[in-house]
Amino acid sequence: MSALKLTNPFRIFARLRELRDEERKQAQSNLFLSQALEKEKMEGHRLAVIARTVALGLVVLLIPFLNPTLSALYYQAWVLVFIALGWLQLRLASVGYSRAELLLIFLDLFLLTALFTTANPFVSEDMPTAITYRFDNFIYFFIILAVGTLAYSWRTVWAIGTWVAILWMLGMIRVSLFGHEVPELSTLAAQAFSANPIVLGELDPNSVQPGVRIQEIVVFFMVAAILALKGWRSNQLLMRQADIAAERANLSRYFPSSLVDVLASSDRDIGAVRTQDVAVLFTDIVGFTEFAERHKPEQVMTLLRRYHAMVERVIFQNGGTLDKYLGDGVMATFGTPETKPSDAANALKATTQLLEENEAFNKGQADLGLDPIQISVGVHFGPVILGDIGPSRRLEFAVVGDTVNVASRLEAATRDLGCRCVVSEDLMRKAGYSNEALQPGLAEFSEQQAIKLRGRKTPINVCTI
Known part of the structure; x- marks a missing residue:
C-alpha cells in the first residue's frame, strides 16, 4: 500500500497521478478490490444523488425568502436543472475513469459559475453584474463538494476543488473586465463614504471585491484538498479490507468456514514450516480413465465438479482441510x-460418510444419464511437515512427508485388495477404535491384516471396507 510521501511539494500533481495509476493496477489485479470499489461507488452515488436532491429541494424553498419577487423563479428553475443533472450523473456512473461523468461534473460547476456571474434576465432594475457575483452565492459550491465526497473518488474531489478555483477566478476576471457597470452608483457611494475608504471598498456596487473572492477560492480549495485526503485514506482502508477479503477467500478454498474466521483473526503464520501429527485422506474415482474415454468432455467435467463438491462438503462437515485436487x-x-484431539476420529467419520455419499451421488449420475462411479479411500495418521513451498509468485501451503505417501498408497491398494477403503491401524488406534471393540457405525471394517506397500520394506496393518 502506497503512502502519500512528498519530499518535494512541487511534485504533488505527479505524485497524485502515480497514486491513481497504482490504485488502478491494484484494482485490476484484485477481484475483491474491484468489486468493493464498484459497490462503494454505486452505493455512494445513489446516496449522493438523494442528498443532493434533498439539499437542492431545500434551496428551492429558501430562494423566495432571499428574493421575494417573481425573478426568483429564474433561479428556482436552474435549481431543478441541477437536480436533473445529478440524476443524469447517477445514470452514467461507472467505476474508474469516465469522460462522460467528469464532463457532467464540470458542467455542474461551469453552469453554477455562469449563473452567479451573469445578471438575471428577468430583473428589470439596472444592476451591476458585480452585485450578483458578490451576493454570497459562492457557498452553494460547497453543496456540490459535499455530495461529491459521497459519490466520487478522492481524485475527483481534488479535481472539483481545482476546477472551482479556476472557474471562480475566471468569473472574477470576466466580471471585472466585461461585466455591466452602473457608474452613477459608484459615484454616489464615493460621495457618501469619501471619508471611509474601507467602507467604500466594501459597498461600491461595481466592485467585485477581489480580496474576498481570493479568500473564497483559497478556503474552498483547502477544504477540497482536506476532503480529498480523507477520501484517499478511506480508499487505502478499503484496499486493505479487500486484501483481507481475498486472503479469507483463499483460506476458504482449503478450510471450513468456521476455521477461516479463526485463522483470519490469528497472528500465527500458517505458512511457517513445522511438524505435527495429522490424519491424511486420499480419495479418487475408480476407473476414471475409462469413464473419460467413453464420455464427452462436458460430461467428464460435470462428473468432476459434482464429485469434488461432494468431497469438499464431507471434508468440511467433519472439520477437515481440503489440501488439493489431483x-x-x-x-x-x-x-x-x-x-x-478428534482429528483421527473426524477423518474416520469422513471416510465412512464418503462411502455412504457415493450411493446418493450415483442416483444423481443416473438422473443425468451418466454411468455410476465407485470411489476409493485411503487414510493414515502420523507426523507430517507443513509449510509454504514454491517460488514467491506461486506459494502454496503444502503437507508433505512419509504419512502422506502412505495414505496415497493405501488408497491405491484398494484395487489390489478389492475393497473401497483402506485405513491404517495407526489411525484406528488414534481414533480410539480397537479391532476388538469397533463401534457399531464402523462394524463394517474388516479384521486387520498386514499389507506391503510399494516402496516400503515394513508391512503396515490396515482395516478395509
Whole structure:
C-alpha cells in the first residue's frame, strides 16, 4: 500500500497521478478490490444523488425568502436543472475513469459559475453584474463538494476543488473586465463614504471585491484538498479490507468456514514450516480413465465438479482441510493448520460418510444419464511437515512427508485388495477404535491384516471396507 510521501511539494500533481495509476493496477489485479470499489461507488452515488436532491429541494424553498419577487423563479428553475443533472450523473456512473461523468461534473460547476456571474434576465432594475457575483452565492459550491465526497473518488474531489478555483477566478476576471457597470452608483457611494475608504471598498456596487473572492477560492480549495485526503485514506482502508477479503477467500478454498474466521483473526503464520501429527485422506474415482474415454468432455467435467463438491462438503462437515485436487483425486487432512484431539476420529467419520455419499451421488449420475462411479479411500495418521513451498509468485501451503505417501498408497491398494477403503491401524488406534471393540457405525471394517506397500520394506496393518 502506497503512502502519500512528498519530499518535494512541487511534485504533488505527479505524485497524485502515480497514486491513481497504482490504485488502478491494484484494482485490476484484485477481484475483491474491484468489486468493493464498484459497490462503494454505486452505493455512494445513489446516496449522493438523494442528498443532493434533498439539499437542492431545500434551496428551492429558501430562494423566495432571499428574493421575494417573481425573478426568483429564474433561479428556482436552474435549481431543478441541477437536480436533473445529478440524476443524469447517477445514470452514467461507472467505476474508474469516465469522460462522460467528469464532463457532467464540470458542467455542474461551469453552469453554477455562469449563473452567479451573469445578471438575471428577468430583473428589470439596472444592476451591476458585480452585485450578483458578490451576493454570497459562492457557498452553494460547497453543496456540490459535499455530495461529491459521497459519490466520487478522492481524485475527483481534488479535481472539483481545482476546477472551482479556476472557474471562480475566471468569473472574477470576466466580471471585472466585461461585466455591466452602473457608474452613477459608484459615484454616489464615493460621495457618501469619501471619508471611509474601507467602507467604500466594501459597498461600491461595481466592485467585485477581489480580496474576498481570493479568500473564497483559497478556503474552498483547502477544504477540497482536506476532503480529498480523507477520501484517499478511506480508499487505502478499503484496499486493505479487500486484501483481507481475498486472503479469507483463499483460506476458504482449503478450510471450513468456521476455521477461516479463526485463522483470519490469528497472528500465527500458517505458512511457517513445522511438524505435527495429522490424519491424511486420499480419495479418487475408480476407473476414471475409462469413464473419460467413453464420455464427452462436458460430461467428464460435470462428473468432476459434482464429485469434488461432494468431497469438499464431507471434508468440511467433519472439520477437515481440503489440501488439493489431483485430477479425479482429492487429498484432505485433519489436523491442519491446528491439531485437535478428534482429528483421527473426524477423518474416520469422513471416510465412512464418503462411502455412504457415493450411493446418493450415483442416483444423481443416473438422473443425468451418466454411468455410476465407485470411489476409493485411503487414510493414515502420523507426523507430517507443513509449510509454504514454491517460488514467491506461486506459494502454496503444502503437507508433505512419509504419512502422506502412505495414505496415497493405501488408497491405491484398494484395487489390489478389492475393497473401497483402506485405513491404517495407526489411525484406528488414534481414533480410539480397537479391532476388538469397533463401534457399531464402523462394524463394517474388516479384521486387520498386514499389507506391503510399494516402496516400503515394513508391512503396515490396515482395516478395509
